Amino acid sequence: MSPNAPKSPAADRFAFTPVSDYQPTCRWNYTVKGLLRRGETSIFYGPSNVGKSALLVHLCLSVAAGKKFFGQATKKGLAVYVAAEAPRSVLDRFAAIKGEFDAEAAKNCLVLEHAVDFSQPGEVTALQKAILAAAGGQPVALIVFDTLARSIGDLSENDSGAMTYLARRAETLARELDAHVLFVHHCGKDQSRGARGSSGLKGAVDTELRLQSGDDNVVVGTIDKQRTMPKTVCYSFGLQPVKLGEDEDGGDYTSVRVVEVDEPIPANAPEKPRPTSRRTVLVDLLEQRQKKQADAPFSIPDLIAELPASWLNGLNDDSQKSTARKLLNELAAAEKPLVKKDGQRWRLA
Secondary structure, eight states, X not given: OOTTSOOOHHHHHTOOOOGGGOOOOOOOXXXXXXXXXXXXXXXXXXXXXXXXXXXXXXXXXXXXXXXXXXXXXXXXXXXXXEEOSOHHHHHHHHHHHGGGSOHHXXXXXXXXXXXXXXXXXXXXXXXXXXXXXXHTTSOEEEEEEEOSGGGOTTOOTTOHHHXXXXXXXXXXHHHHHTOEXXXXXXXXXXXXXXXXXXXXXXXXXXXXXXXXXXXXXXXXEEEEEESSSXXXXXXXXXXXXXXXXXXXXXXXXXXXXXXEEEOOOBTTOTTSOOOOOHHHHHHHHHHHHXXXXXXXXXXXXXXXXXXXXXXHTTOXXXXXXXXXXXXXXXXXXXXXXXXXXXXXXXXXX
């Protein structure tokens, strides 16, 4: 064959790279450093109402603004949220938090208010073309599909072959757009067994993050799988109600926003403690009062004024008072009570 003859597709497909010629680029090409890489795929999963969509709205706006996400750098770009489940609720979550970001970030977050069916290849291709047209030449950084179950059409999430096919289609989309593709998923009835459906999905994606409720209304995100980047272990956040306006009957119309509680804990720094529970912080404060022999009665607002700012994260004024009251009642009912009720106030036991 002439050396100038055109190469066949098979020849391109099986073009080998000699190890002697390879030089590392030393670039992560990330969407969120330490968490999500462009050209890759992930699953964020957890039980219903744990805060998945609120977290991902926070993620989309952080990426669109090029703003740090839980202390980790992001590469600025277009963020697309395919809201196949409760799209108006997702838009309300964007409305609850967009004021914390610049106007450009809100313009660079796009919401599609219906599902994209991955069982129909033409749908994914059409979505890709629509995203490129909307991007207008700017880089696409993130595409969220909420939820996986609403995105698979006739495919079964319990079928390993079907989930592998889904992951490959998502990977192709991620690579062709040089963006990260993320699916929102649910856990099964037994949360200890991980994400619902076939384990083939976990094997096929690059990153898997599990969300679960922790102490004192704090949600903890743990990376169960990280294929190509160093692993971080813990993201912690609270959910804070935000009033958007009044409903047709004059009542409050609210949504929620994420409040970051702590930066992620690197896997190589296990000595850094997890977020301290509110009960522990309150007990420490009361024990300090004991050491100072401060026997004067105190009110709940008095106590809240002495608590650190980290204790208040994610709680509005009413929630701060109700949480403190609940913990004080528990401490008063303990076998060795630390406090006791004194009329409308409290006193050390």
